[in-house]
Each structure stands twice: as structure tokens, then as C-alpha cells.
Amino acid sequence: MRPGPFAYAxxxxxxxxxxxxxxxxxxxxVLAGGQSLxxxxxxxxxxxxxxxDITRVSDxxxxxxxxxxxxxxxxxxxxxxxxxxxxxEWRILPIAARNVxxxxxxxxxxxxxxxxxxxxxxxxxxxxxxxxxxMHLRSRKAQRVVDCGDFFRSFFTTNLRSDEILTxxxxxxxxxxxxxxxxxxxxxxxxxxxxxxxxLVHVDAAGVCDWCRLGLAGVAATPIRLTSLEGELIGQPFNxxxxxxxxxxxxxxxxxxGDVHADTHYRSHLSAVLLKRALHQIAGTLVGEHRKxx
Amino acid sequence: MVESSGEALISVRLRxxxxxxxxxxxxxxxxxxxLRAKLKLTGTHLSCQIGVCGACxxxxxxxxxxxCLILAAxxxxxxxxxxxxxxxxxxxxxxxxxxxxxxxxxxxxxxPGFVVxxxxxxxxxxEMDARELGEALSSNLCRCTGYAGLVRAAEALLDRRVxxxxxxxGDHLEPARGxxx
Numbered sequence: 001m002r003p004g005p006f007a008y009a010x011x012x013x014x015x016x017x018x019x020x021x022x023x024x025x026x027x028x029x030v031l032a033g034g035q036s037l038x039x040x041x042x043x044x045x046x047x048x049x050x051x052x053d054i055t056r057v058s059d060x061x062x063x064x065x066x067x068x069x070x071x072x073x074x075x076x077x078x079x080x081x082x083x084x085x086x087x088x089e090w091r092i093l094p095i096a097a098r099n100v101x102x103x104x105x106x107x108x109x110x111x112x113x114x115x116x117x118x119x120x121x122x123x124x125x126x127x128x129x130x131x132x133x134x135m136h137l138r139s140r141k142a143q144r145v146v147d148c149g150d151f152f153r154s155f156f157t158t159n160l161r162s163d164e165i166l167t168x169x170x171x172x173x174x175x176x177x178x179x180x181x182x183x184x185x186x187x188x189x190x191x192x193x194x195x196x197x198x199x200l201v202h203v204d205a206a207g208v209c210d211w212c213r214l215g216l217a218g219v220a221a222t223p224i225r226l227t228s229l230e231g232e233l234i235g236q237p238f239n240x241x242x243x244x245x246x247x248x249x250x251x252x253x254x255x256x257x258g259d260v261h262a263d264t265h266y267r268s269h270l271s272a273v274l275l276k277r278a279l280h281q282i283a284g285t286l287v288g289e290h291r292k293x294x
Numbered sequence: 295m296v297e298s299s300g301e302a303l304i305s306v307r308l309r310x311x312x313x314x315x316x317x318x319x320x321x322x323x324x325x326x327x328x329l330r331a332k333l334k335l336t337g338t339h340l341s342c343q344i345g346v347c348g349a350c351x352x353x354x355x356x357x358x359x360x361x362c363l364i365l366a367a368x369x370x371x372x373x374x375x376x377x378x379x380x381x382x383x384x385x386x387x388x389x390x391x392x393x394x395x396x397x398x399x400x401x402x403x404x405x406p407g408f409v410v411x412x413x414x415x416x417x418x419x420x421e422m423d424a425r426e427l428g429e430a431l432s433s434n435l436c437r438c439t440g441y442a443g444l445v446r447a448a449e450a451l452l453d454r455r456v457x458x459x460x461x462x463x464g465d466h467l468e469p470a471r472g473x474x475x
Contacts, residue, residue, distance in 0.1 A: 001343065002322055003322045007297075007301075007302075007321060008365065010367065010368070034364065038344075038362075039363065041322075043344065053367070053368055102430070102433035103433055104351065104360050104411075105360070107359050189428075189432050189459060
């Protein structure tokens with residue numbers, strides 16, 4: 001099906017784009033990679049009166065480390081994130097990006113677009129939530145920084161106002177030497193995850209976990225962080241023999257949302273399975289490092 | 295700034311298969327629709343039109359993309375290569391020959407999309423491992439389910455193993471993808 005009729009503007013600068021959004025309010029919709037918005041428009045689930053194409057705004061395509069944070073411009077394509085060279089503590093980003101949809105979609109889809117679209121099963125919002133991202137939002141009159149916990153409100157719903165553009169996502173650096181794993185279960189490669197997990201663990205010289213971030217997508221209205229399970233792991237030796245019981249105990253009362261693709265019981269079970277696999281993978285790399293030292 | 299008012303036609307300049315064109319399109323016209331209707335390049339097929347099937351695959355500034363998920367207006371000033379531009383004269387290209395030899399064509403509807411996909415993979419095979427090649431090949435759909443021939447053609451063409459992620463114990467025992475850092 002074709003999208004409904006709309007007017008189109010492709011401003012060259014962020015200021016022009018913000019001016020158009022201020023003028024047109026809810027009628028306008030920002031188009032970046034278009035890999036979610038255009039299907040929604042074709043299905044007539046979105047019917048904007050004006051499409052503001054921001055892909056000609058050149059200063060939003062950057063990935064840079066600055067003051068201990070990784071700053072990702074809104075227009076960074078998934079394919080760029082997948083192939084960019086980053087220091088080891090950021091390795092989870094290319095792995096997560098590689099899990100987004102299929103290659104042709106990753107050539108067009110953008111980081112900012114995925115975050116602003118806020119699909120609860122999407123990979124990059126999961127990484128943003130797990131790493132405590134700060135979202136930089138700009139309107140014609142003001143700019144503000146919103147913590148990811150406040151940004152993701154519900155299914156496809158964020159704190160972003162109709163006159164604002166998400167210009168940058170800033171991720172605080174994990175500690176140097178962090179180990180990370182990203183796993184998702186999907187029926188076929190390229191599908192949205194049924195459940196996805198992001199896990200980052202740092203252990204000190206004595207083998208005790210002193211920093212940990214764990215997140216899940218596909219289980220709630222937004223991606224979630226598992227602070228209670230993180231708390232169970234931090235301060236304890238990162239011992240592969242105890243990981244399963246720690247995860248099982250912490251996740252015993254966890255109830256995922258369910259839908260026609262996978263019910264609550266299945267997704268809840270899968271969440272614990274993926275968390276255990278991710279943590280065991282990390283434990284495996286720790287053992288590998290230890291061997292190298294011997 | 296490119297801007298239309300309402301459904302007014304927009305002028306779009308494109309370089310398609312090496313020739314410059316100026317066409318007038320409505321904002322809601324996709325690149326694939328414009329290629330077919332305005333330039334009569336009907337090798338780019340339209341099927342699902344929501345980015346799932348890959349029949350409309352084209353190269354945009356060398357990137358492998360879905361022609362249905364890009365507005366024609368968005369492609370203004372860009373370089374487009376369609377399936378028509380990937381072979382010279384009447385001779386079969388290397389990609390087409392591999393597909394011919396390995397019987398990678400059944401009804402033919404998905405074929406142009408696979409030609410474009412395989413053309414991109416041929417040029418970038420050294421950047422990808424067997425699993426990535428398998429995943430990329432799975433991004434286009436053949437509803438005749440003629441995948442065996444397509445995989446054979448890909449392996450012959452790329453001179454690489456294409457790993458579709460199967461295990462001896464079944465396809466769904468392990469998460470399809472993931473990784474560790």
C-alpha cells in the first residue's frame with residue numbers, strides 16, 4: 001500500500017528542521033533512515049501531514065569519545081556502528097548493531113531513529129537503557145538532556161515532544177577491561193528478537209565482580225535494566241558455578257509481558273536462559289584471559 | 295532546502311546506471327516506484343513494499359538498500375544502480391551466470407533483487423564471514439522457496455562457504471545470533 005498524501009521538506013540544517021517542527025506541531029514527523037516510519041506510513045498506521053527529512057543535515061553523523069562518554073549522533077547508520085573501530089569497552093555496540101534487522105535495513109536505519117521509535121524489542125534502545133544513556137533533545141527554543149529511564153515511556157512512546165529532535169545519545173563509558181555479551185533469540189535471522197539481553201561485567205584482580213549492567217528487551221513496554229540481579233552479582237566472586245542459581249533466584253518472580261508470538265511463561269523462561277548464557281560466555285572469556293596470564 | 299506543498303510534484307535529480315535524469319515525483323512516491331514508472335526500469339520489482347522481501351533491492355551510492363523504503367525525493371542528488379545497470383549489453387554478468395548455472399531461478403519474481411544482493415556480496419565478500427554472508431543472503435525472500443539453488447550460486451560466485459546457521463540438532467536450539475566481546 002502507498003502512504004497517504006503528505007508534504008515533504010528536506011532542510012539542510014537542524015535549525016530549519018526545528019523551525020518546521022515548531023510550525024507544524026503534531027502534523028509533522030521527522031524522517032531519518034525511514035526503515036520503520038515508511039512501513040508504518042505504508043500500512044497507514046502513521047499519517048503525517050508533513051514529513052521532515054533530516055538526512056541532509058550533515059552535522060548529526062558522528063561517533064566520538066569525549067570526556068568518558070561515547071557520543072553518537074542521531075544520524076549514525078546501524079551499518080556504521082557495526083563497522084566502526086571503537087576501544088574494547090564499547091564492543092557491545094557493534095555486536096548489538098549487527099543484530100538489528102537485515103543488512104539492507106542497517107545501511108539506512110539510524111541510531112537516533114531507532115531510539116526515538118522505541119520498539120520494546122529493539123536492540124539499540126536496549127543498549128541505551130542498559131548503559132544509562134542520556135538523550136539530547138533540541139527544539140527551536142530550548143535543548144534538554146533526558147535520562148533513558150525517563151525517555152522510554154511505553155511501547156513506541158518516548159518523552160520526545162512533537163517540536164523536538166533527538167540529536168545525540170551519550171553513553172557513559174563502562175570501566176576499562178569490561179566484558180560484555182549481547183544475545184538474542186529470534187525465530188529467524190533478521191527478525192525482531194523475542195527476547196534480547198545485554199550483559200556487561202567487570203571483575204577486579206581478585207575475581208570479584210565490582211561493576212555490572214544487565215538489560216532485557218522484548219519483555220516489557222520498554223527495554224529494562226535488571227538492577228536487583230546486578231546487585232546480587234556485584235561484590236561477589238564471579239564464579240561460573242554460582243551464576244545459574246543467582247540468576248534463577250533473582251528471576252524467580254520475573255513476569256515478562258506476553259503476546260501472540262510468545263506468552264508470558266515462555267518469555268520469562270527465555271529471559272533467564274539468555275541471561276545465564278550471556279553470563280557464562282563472559283565467564284568463559286575471563287577463564288581465557290586467566291589462562292593467557294599463566 | 296527541498297520542499298513541497300501538499301501533494302505538489304517535486305523535481306528530483308538522480309544518476310541512474312551512469313546517466314543523469316531529472317524526474318518529477320509526488321512526495322509519497324518511493325524510489326522503486328519512480329524507477330519503474332518514470333524511468334521505465336521495471337527490473338526493480340515491488341512486492342511487500344514494507345522492506346521485508348528485497349525484490350526492490352537497488353544500490354544507492356553503492357549501499358545495498360530497499361527501494362521501497364526510500365522516498366524518491368530522498369534519493370535526490372544520489373547515485374542509483376538498478377539490476378539493469380549490473381550487466382553489459384546482452385551478455386550475462388558473473389552473478390547472472392552463477393545463478394543460471396546453479397539453477398537459482400524459479401518463477402523469476404525475486405530474481406532481480408537477488409542479482410542486486412549477490413552483486414553487492416560479490417564486491418564485499420572479503421569484509422564478511424560465512425555467517426554474515428548467510429544472514430545477508432537470507433535478507434531476500436524467494437516464495438518459490440528455491441533457496442538451495444541460490445545458496446549454491448552464492449557459494450560458487452563468492453568462492454566462500456555460506457553459513458545459514460543450521461546445526462545438526464535443528465535450527466532453533468541456539469539463539470540465532472549474538473556475540474561476545
